[in-house]
Amino acid sequence: MKKIIFLLGLSVLSCMMMQAQELRSPDGNLVMKFSVQNKGIPVYELAYKGKQVIKPSKLGLELIGNTTKVEFGAEMDIKSGNKDPKTSLYDNFEVVDTKMSVFDETWQPVWGETKDIRTYYNELAITLSQKGTDRQMLIRFRLFDDGLGFRYEFPQQKNLIYFVIKEEKTQFAMTGDHTAFWIPGDYDTQEYDYTKSRLSEIRGLMKGAITPNASQTPFSPTGVQTALQLKTDDGIYINIHEAALIDYSCMHLNLDDKNFIFESWLTPDANGNKGNMQAPCNTPWRTVIVSDDARDILASNITLNLNEPCKIKDTSWIKPTKYVGVWWEMITGKSEWSYTYDLPSVQLGITDYSKVKPHGRHGATTENVKKYIDFAAAHGFDAVLVEGWNIGWEDWFGNSKDYVFDFLTPYPDFDLNGIRDYAKSKGVKMMMHHETSASVRNYERHLDAAYKMMNENGYTSVKSGYVGDMIPRGEYHYSQWLNNHYQYAIEKAAEHKIMVNAHEATRPTGLCRTWPNLIGNESARGTEYQAFGGSKPNHVTVLPFTRLIGGPMDYTPGIFEMDIEKINPNNKSHVNSTLANQLALYVTMYSPLQMAADFPEHYERFIDAFQFIKDVALDWDDSRYLEAEPGEYVTVARKAKGTDNWFIGNVAGEKGYTSNISFDFLDTDKQYIATIYSDAKGAHYKTNPQAYEIRKIVVSNKSKLKQMSAPGGGYAISIVPVTDKNLMKGLRKL
Numbered sequence: 250m251k252k253i254i255f256l257l258g259l260s261v262l263s264c265m266m267m268q269a270q271e272l273r274s275p276d277g278n279l280v281m282k283f284s285v286q287n288k289g290i291p292v293y294e295l296a297y298k299g300k301q302v303i304k305p306s307k308l309g310l311e312l313i314g315n316t317t318k319v320e321f322g323a324e325m326d327i328k329s330g331n332k333d334p335k336t337s338l339y340d341n342f343e344v345v346d347t348k349m350s351v352f353d354e355t356w357q358p359v360w361g362e363t364k365d366i367r368t369y370y371n372e373l374a375i376t377l378s379q380k381g382t383d384r385q386m387l388i389r390f391r392l393f394d395d396g397l398g399f400r401y402e403f404p405q406q407k408n409l410i411y412f413v414i415k416e417e418k419t420q421f422a423m424t425g426d427h428t429a430f431w432i433p434g435d436y437d438t439q440e441y442d443y444t445k446s447r448l449s450e451i452r453g454l455m456k457g458a459i460t461p462n463a464s465q466t467p468f469s470p471t472g473v474q475t476a477l478q479l480k481t482d483d484g485i486y487i488n489i490h491e492a493a494l495i496d497y498s499c500m501h502l503n504l505d506d507k508n509f510i511f512e513s514w515l516t517p518d519a520n521g522n523k524g525n526m527q528a529p530c531n532t533p534w535r536t537v538i539v540s541d542d543a544r545d546i547l548a549s550n551i552t553l554n555l556n557e558p559c560k561i562k563d564t565s566w567i568k569p570t571k572y573v574g575v576w577w578e579m580i581t582g583k584s585e586w587s588y589t590y591d592l593p594s595v596q597l598g599i600t601d602y603s604k605v606k607p608h609g610r611h612g613a614t615t616e617n618v619k620k621y622i623d624f625a626a627a628h629g630f631d632a633v634l635v636e637g638w639n640i641g642w643e644d645w646f647g648n649s650k651d652y653v654f655d656f657l658t659p660y661p662d663f664d665l666n667g668i669r670d671y672a673k674s675k676g677v678k679m680m681m682h683h684e685t686s687a688s689v690r691n692y693e694r695h696l697d698a699a700y701k702m703m704n705e706n707g708y709t710s711v712k713s714g715y716v717g718d719m720i721p722r723g724e725y726h727y728s729q730w731l732n733n734h735y736q737y738a739i740e741k742a743a744e745h746k747i748m749v750n751a752h753e754a755t756r757p758t759g760l761c762r763t764w765p766n767l768i769g770n771e772s773a774r775g776t777e778y779q780a781f782g783g784s785k786p787n788h789v790t791v792l793p794f795t796r797l798i799g800g801p802m803d804y805t806p807g808i809f810e811m812d813i814e815k816i817n818p819n820n821k822s823h824v825n826s827t828l829a830n831q832l833a834l835y836v837t838m839y840s841p842l843q844m845a846a847d848f849p850e851h852y853e854r855f856i857d858a859f860q861f862i863k864d865v866a867l868d869w870d871d872s873r874y875l876e877a878e879p880g881e882y883v884t885v886a887r888k889a890k891g892t893d894n895w896f897i898g899n900v901a902g903e904k905g906y907t908s909n910i911s912f913d914f915l916d917t918d919k920q921y922i923a924t925i926y927s928d929a930k931g932a933h934y935k936t937n938p939q940a941y942e943i944r945k946i947v948v949s950n951k952s953k954l955k956q957m958s959a960p961g962g963g964y965a966i967s968i969v970p971v972t973d974k975n976l977m978k979g980l981r982k983l
Contacts, residue, residue, distance in 0.1 A: 370391040574621060
């Protein structure tokens with residue numbers, strides 16, 4: 250690891266403080282300018298290769314109150330406890346100190362898309378003092394070759410100690426009416442299909458973009474969520490997001506659609522406040538990734554690089570995991586989470602399940618779970634997830650119920666100890682499921698006991714869920730209080746050596762670098778929506794540019810039976826994807842946690858295609874983004890950790906795509922056998938989704954491939970070095 254830091258001399262700094270400050274990226278392509286304009290308003294702007302990408306944009310925060318020292322009996326603002334009515338942290342500033350530095354370090358993630366990650370940036374730290382209040386605020390800018398990160402910092406000081414944020418007023422002023430890939434701004438969910446439109450069209454399309462969800466709170470007709478992917482008319486890609494979301498509320502973006510200016514919009518708490526702060530403290534980083542090549546957006550490590558290094562000393566227990574489970578059968582309606590229809594309500598500790606009649610549709614039975622364990626063992630999967638194993642599912646949703654689950658007590662037809670022993674005998678881990686039903690207080694009440702039970706029974710990972718409106722009542726999924734809860738659960742899990750896969754939590758912001766036991770999140774519209782009416786076929790070509798910018802997603806791919814009505818006659822949904830597209834997702838949707846989500850019997854029908862899911866790696870030494878255009882196509886090549894094996898995935902949107910790739914990433918002195926799983930002629934996500942073909946060819950680093958992907962289709966390739974030349978007999982060389 251190399252680490253270099255340079256500081257500019259004080260004489261240079263003194264000169265710089267008297268004029269606008271300029272910061273360049275290490276390669277010189279990005280230039281950020283900072284100034285304090287009329288009325289002492291901090292302003293920044295950003296250019297890429299001589300073209301402006303962020304016009305002059307204001308910085309700062311508006312406060313509800315600043316609770317400085319208050320003498321007994323002093324007249325106070327009732328709401329904030331504020332003696333000083335001054336609420337602006339966005340004007341009347343002057344520069345009092347400027348520091349520039351260079352940082353260069355290479356580090357190794359516990360798991361990831363590459364073995365090594367370089368953190369290389371130039372930094373500008375501006376200390377501002379506010380006239381009339383003597384309050385200080387530092388704005389720290391870090392400019393990488395692929396984008397900008399900046400945050401607000403509040404040092405220890407006597408005139409700014411406790412304060413409450415009314416609004417963060419960070420602006421991102423666009424240079425025109427760009428094309429955007431967006432989902433509605435919402436305090437409670439990201440589970441929307443993406444809309445592609447001009448910025449000027451967002452207002453008119455918002456109503457149709459807000460589709461039903463178990464908990465949702467849209468806030469504006471022009472509010473959108475990050476990560477937001479934009480493209481200018483002259484081919485510059487801009488991505489706006491945040492990094493290191495700790496002890497703060499989640500940032501959305503609200504658009505002034507007359508001037509094309511986005512302003513940060515924080516998620517409020519139950520009182521309507523956007524953040525309760527105590528100096529010294531800082532905000533998360535605001536990030537702007539920029540390139541004229543879409544592949545650079547996908548390859549960017551800015552989000553990870555702006556997070557702190559790993560805080561877990563011994564990470565040997567953190568293992569990338571491939572799993573199957575009792576889940577899709579409930580999602581499709583073939584079976585149910587609940588045990589009986591005889592209980593109109595459940596009270597834990599009082600309700601006696603031995604006195605009720607099972608309805609016979611319970612999915613998490615001992616017999617059924619053993620089938621999944623057998624399947625996992627036979628095909629080399631690491632773990633089996635079981636949902637609906639614990640009592641309380643008859644009365645878990647929609648009633649604002651506090652004491653919902655105890656996360657300990659199984660249904661009568663689920664033998665907890667027997668399943669534990671059976672899985673162990675087969676060499677398979679069990680994955681725990683904790684659905685909180687958004688009763689966070691109840692989850693924290695039981696968390697230690699639940700994690701302890703997992704330790705005692707050999708469960709090394711947990712899928713947690715937060716479906717429904719939050720308890721404490723009035724809180725939102727993405728408020729400061731809830732973000733602190735998600736972080737508490739991750740850190741508590743680390744104490745118990747448990748890996749976490751959180752669903753319905755805040756979308757990731759790179760915290761998996763610091764806490765790599767966070768091996769996955771949902772936090773977007775996942776595969777389950779294919780059984781709830783379907784998702785747009787281009788959805789998986791947008792997610793790598795948006796949701797995955799912050800970290801891996803538990804997307805639960807691998808669906809081979811696209812007609813849901815064949816599983817459940819009452820469900821008319823259709824999976825808008827070809828079978829080859831489903832295979833490619835294991836490469837294009839990076840995650841160290843991957844589920845083969847379909848039924849074992851469906852995999853057995855297509856056992857030759859299932860081989861790719863069995864073979865594909867979870868952890869990587871290298872990743873190459875070969876082709877990319879948001880909403881159209883993504884092609885990725887990855888080298889499996891510690892091997893010479895490569896895997897390639899391509900997914901295409903509504904129009905399909907003809908891919909042209911080179912294998913120049915392969916070693917020059919080797920030949921490889923490539924097994925290509927592709928759409929067959931006539932394949933289509935709606936009319937012929939299961940039409941695929943498999944062929945083997947010999948490739949080298951000089952080979953090139955032209956491959957068709959059907960509408961909603963794709964292809965997947967497994968590449969292994971030739972170890973026995975006899976294996977090449979009869980194979981065509983590419």
